Amino acid sequence: MNDILKDVSMAHRIVVKVGTSTLTYEHGTMNLKLIDRLSMVLSDLRNQGKEIILVSSGAQGIALGKLGLAEKPKDTKGKQAIAAVGQCELMYLYDKMFSGYNNTVAQVLLTREDIAIPRRKRNIQNTVTTLIEMGIIPVVNENDTVSYDEIEIGDNDNLSAVVADLVDADLLVLFSDIDGLYDDDPHKNKNAKLLPTVYDIDEVRDVAGGAGTSRGTGGMVTKLEAAERATNAGIHMIIANGNNVDSLYDILDGKPVGTLFVSKNFDKEEE
């Protein structure tokens, strides 16, 4: 195990982000097997004494399935309305699944404004920290119901990095529908290679393609933005495949998983 993987394996406060494409099947119905496994693994890590914060997308995606809609509404009020439906469903399910593993979750909904205004930011930090200290797993999402273009963070990749920074996490794990960052688009080039470790985001910016799926909002671009924010804040970040959430155990065993973006503080810490 090299020094960086060892440092990652010692992470105590961990933010885990799951995207809509991981949580739902193609038509917006929920991937119950995956959500159950995620609840089990996170509960187990919590039982081991780790501090866990879950950033979960899926409100709007799940609402599509629940309401039988083929695609997200284009207008803001339509998106806000379906998010209100889906968020309720999402938390109902997390509450039920985590309770089954004897763990408690709490809903935290944020917008950019909440982070930008110092008094609100302090309150959020206090609340989330208190929840963690109480042994509760906060489940964070954007407050889509009140959010609109000017005040939204916009995607949960960036939101998860904001949250990791806010709570001074040691590690951020973004579960995606891909194994990590490749040196070329793996959907188009079968010889594309997974990049195991990234120290300098500027060196990989060109290889990150654009869009994600129609159900989520993130792609590699937003993941690199998140990596930049996290690593600048002294937090390691990993992109890993959400189809195997058990890889969290491997990460905490110091094994290489997905793509690791190394914290900018790493060298300083080592000296």
Ligand code: GLU
């Ligand atoms: N907040 C959105 C939702 O729950 C997801 C945003 C994202 O996927 O990045 O539907």
